[in-house]
Amino acid sequence: MKYKEAKDKFISTWGSLGSLWGINKAMAQIQALLFIATKPLSMEDIMDELKISRGNTSMNLRQLMDWGIVTKEIIPGERREYFTTEKDVQELARIVAKERSRREIKPVIKILKDVSSIEDDGTKNTKELIKQTKALHELTDTIDLMINKAVNQKQNWLTKSLLKLFK
Amino acid sequence: MKYKEAKDKFISTWGSLGSLWGINKAMAQIQALLFIATKPLSMEDIMDELKISRGNTSMNLRQLMDWGIVTKEIIPGERREYFTTEKDVQELARIVAKERSRREIKPVIKILKDVSSIEDDGTKNTKELIKQTKALHELTDTIDLMINKAVNQKQNWLTKSLLKLFK
DNA sequence: TTAAATTTTCAAAAAATATTGAAAGTTTAT
DNA sequence: ATAAACTTTCAATATTTTTTGAAAATTTAA
Numbered sequence: 001m002k003y004k005e006a007k008d009k010f011i012s013t014w015g016s017l018g019s020l021w022g023i024n025k026a027m028a029q030i031q032a033l034l035f036i037a038t039k040p041l042s043m044e045d046i047m048d049e050l051k052i053s054r055g056n057t058s059m060n061l062r063q064l065m066d067w068g069i070v071t072k073e074i075i076p077g078e079r080r081e082y083f084t085t086e087k088d089v090q091e092l093a094r095i096v097a098k099e100r101s102r103r104e105i106k107p108v109i110k111i112l113k114d115v116s117s118i119e120d121d122g123t124k125n126t127k128e129l130i131k132q133t134k135a136l137h138e139l140t141d142t143i144d145l146m147i148n149k150a151v152n153q154k155q156n157w158l159t160k161s162l163l164k165l166f167k
Numbered sequence: 168m169k170y171k172e173a174k175d176k177f178i179s180t181w182g183s184l185g186s187l188w189g190i191n192k193a194m195a196q197i198q199a200l201l202f203i204a205t206k207p208l209s210m211e212d213i214m215d216e217l218k219i220s221r222g223n224t225s226m227n228l229r230q231l232m233d234w235g236i237v238t239k240e241i242i243p244g245e246r247r248e249y250f251t252t253e254k255d256v257q258e259l260a261r262i263v264a265k266e267r268s269r270r271e272i273k274p275v276i277k278i279l280k281d282v283s284s285i286e287d288d289g290t291k292n293t294k295e296l297i298k299q300t301k302a303l304h305e306l307t308d309t310i311d312l313m314i315n316k317a318v319n320q321k322q323n324w325l326t327k328s329l330l331k332l333f334k
Numbered sequence: 335t336t337a338a339a340t341t342t343t344c345a346a347a348a349a350a351t352a353t354t355g356a357a358a359g360t361t362t363a364t
Numbered sequence: 365a366t367a368a369a370c371t372t373t374c375a376a377t378a379t380t381t382t383t384t385g386a387a388a389a390t391t392t393a394a
Contacts, residue, residue: 010282022187129177191381
């Protein structure tokens with residue numbers, strides 16, 4: 001496998017994996033492209049490489065910036081804007097975990113809390129609903145706590161967590 | 168909030184959360200319904216409660232069974248089939264984690280390994296591609312290892328993991 | 335067997351999601 | 365201030381994913 005083929009394979013694989021970390025295909029592909037680039041890329045560069053429209057590129061770059069994964073690079077003397085992504089994989093994983101907690105897990109925890117707090121009218125069905133949503137609430141809360149704890153120890157969090165987990 | 172409202176809220180929330188654990192809306196809703204049911208439900212029951220078609224119900228039940236989350240219950244003397252879901256949240260989390268590892272993470276690890284193993288032709292771009300995909304490969308491998316390790320200690324894995332992580 | 339009850343399959347339709355491209359908006363150099 | 369360079373927005377379009385429903389298949393009772 002030569003460079004070009006390997007590069008395309010990586011970008012498309014990473015793109016289709018987007019769903020695993022909760023972002024869409026184009027977003028994941030842009031990130032993948034920046035991740036293996038040796039210098040900041042302009043919107044033009046990205047459009048050309050991925051064969052996607054200007055609008056699409058603009059919108060997805062914006063989202064990547066909202067996530068905190070991609071940063072605008074101002075190159076002195078250059079008119080157009082350039083972009084780079086976080087290159088450290090562990091830092092990347094931290095950001096993604098933190099954002100998904102904030103965007104997706106936290107809101108669900110709130111609803112599980114509400115649902116599991118309804119008044120017990122004594123019926124079997126209500127009892128079961130309360131019991132099961134309470135269990136789910138506790139689990140989700142615990143997982144979220146784990147993620148945030150792990151994710152907040154900046155340096156080498158994964159290695160540290162692993163060590164603890166396996167010793 | 169009364170039972171009916173709480174139940175509907177739970178089912179729709181859990182449904183839209185499906186994407187977080189990698190299954191579709193109907194699948195997640197069926198699982199949610201079974202999760203708070205006080206007895207096994209038939210296909211008819213599920214269709215009626217969720218207002219979805221027979222075909223949809225059949226297909227998604229099958230998928231849930233493939234995942235190992237739902238089981239067919241044979242009730243003696245009854246013609247139709249009844250279904251139940253795993254009621255223990257930790258066991259549920261274990262199954263989901265294990266399946267996602269097998270279905271989604273493992274195949275990506277293979278590709279990352281292939282891409283990061285291309286021959287170094289000495290160019291800057293190739294060097295960067297190799298370096299970055301290698302880092303990603305290591306990270307993904309580590310995370311997958313963690314998941315599988317955690318997931319294989321059956322009893323109370325989450326509690327155990329948490330304790331280790333925070334002490 | 336046969337036929338009624340039930341489930342599965344799958345092509346077509348609907349719904350949800352992503353993408354385009356051109357007009358409107360911004361920024362910067364002069 | 366003007367206009368060229370560039371970016372953003374968003375309605376229309378295309379693509380992907382999900383859902384439907386009716387025909388085919390299967391199972392069971394008699």
